[in-house]
Amino acid sequence: MKKITMLTLMLFSAYVFAQSEANYDISITTIWNATEHTSVPGNAHWSPLAGATHKNPNDILEFGVTAPLTNGIKNIAETGNTTNFMSEVNTMITSGNADQYLQQSFSPFAGNNSSATISGVSVNEDFPLITLVSMVAPSPDWFIAVNGENLRSGNPAVNNGWRDTFTMDVFVYDAGTDSGADYTSGNLITNPRTPITMVTGSPINGNRMATVTFTYNSSTLSNDVRNVFENIEVFPNPTTDKFTISNIRNTNLKRIEIYSLLGKLSKTIIVNNTTNNLEVDVSNLTSGIYLLKLKNEEDSSKTQKLIVR
Known part of the structure; x- marks a missing residue:
């Protein structure tokens, strides 16, 4: 298994x-x-x-x-x-x-x-x-x-x-x-x-x-997005209440969206790209599997699985 x-x-x-x-x-x-x-x-x-x-x-x-x-x-x-x-x-x-x-x-x-x-x-x-x-x-x-x-x-x-x-x-x-x-x-x-x-x-x-x-x-x-987001890390994942997105400086990251697996938008965060690390509070989300979507100014995006316990 x-x-x-x-x-x-x-x-x-x-x-x-x-x-x-x-x-x-x-x-x-x-x-x-x-x-x-x-x-x-x-x-x-x-x-x-x-x-x-x-x-x-x-x-x-x-x-x-x-x-x-x-x-x-x-x-x-x-x-x-x-x-x-x-x-x-x-x-x-x-x-x-x-x-x-x-x-x-x-x-x-x-x-x-x-x-x-x-x-x-x-x-x-x-x-x-x-x-x-x-x-x-x-x-x-x-x-x-x-x-x-x-x-x-x-x-x-x-x-x-x-x-x-x-x-x-x-x-x-x-x-x-x-x-x-x-x-x-x-x-x-x-x-x-x-x-x-x-x-x-x-x-x-x-x-x-x-x-x-x-x-x-x-x-x-299109794999062009790999070069834009390749250094970004999300941790801890799984998480219980908060997680950190690191290495976002110079990625032009503008927006973070968290979706349920059914496609419902659960949380949106507008990003100040002058920071390098961003802490995201998910304590209000119920336990489950979500999709974390990162979007930059050029409308390139990265989506990955996020587990909230």
Whole structure:
């Protein structure tokens, strides 16, 4: 058992110093039929598939809460227009919370059962989440969505830590901005807006309306980060309440983040790089295994395992 544990740590250590990127093709196939979805209206179609790669869950879309007054999701859900959504994503890119805006190159993909593809999407470790949306048309304010799907696998020994090809079901959500109850209901503004929820009743009946496949193409691992962080040490590790990060001077270290293994950010520290050693208090963290991420001014990063007892 001890040998297995040491092997796991060695495999992890072989990758923690490098920034990784992966490339995927994203293909969505829609499913719309009278058997599962009560009926299919005339001119059934979908708005252009749009989305983004981003850093934090629910930054673009959150189920169970009222949509913000910004109109990106509202406009897609009601009319299929992506202009405001693209603007909001670009604002997120400027603030460092998103990496790229995604949209299929042609629009719309027509027909009740059809497909769309966004090819060659590059994703990096800092922005591993992907959100995709498209209007169910015609409808009051319904849309299909993939919300903050994490493309990281947590296994750095396979695909440099990226998920292999996989397919998932996609469901329909009500944006909470129009109270129409059927595909072709007239405009009936919901004021105030209500939470974004899955359409479980008629006519959708809670059934899936698409599948999406993320096809893994390749990944790269840059070892340039090794030279930046090679002298940094973290001790003691495991720790009970505090640990020290040493030799940080001249690394341009700017930020320390501690994540749970489920990807939840547990602690953030802004670094004054004039110091050489930094003591970090983790007495408020529960016992367990965490990921310690060090980032410098050039956005290079190092991630390693941290054990709190």
